[in-house]
Amino acid sequence: MCNECTKTFTVLHGINEVLVRCQECDATQSMQKLLSTPIVIKDDIIIKESKVGELTKEYIEANREVLRQQKKEATEETYEPS
DSSP states (O other): OBTTTOOOOOOOOOTTOOOOBOTTTOOBSOBOOOOOOOOOOOTTOOOOOOOTTHHHHHHHHHHHHHHHHHHHHHHHSOOOOO
């Protein structure tokens, strides 16, 4: 974030790298790092091999039952006319 123009940017940089100049207002020594959640990449993740679209089908089936239940609840509920 620039302390001069208050513009916030997303910049990928090394942990010890210091940004000197704002890319919006060109002010020097005005950049401040904001805290964010770090990204951790693990090498030991085992990728499950599956057919293309299999995960999507699983989610569709799981949500199909939720939709049925919501439809049932909506038809059983009575509403007052407005």
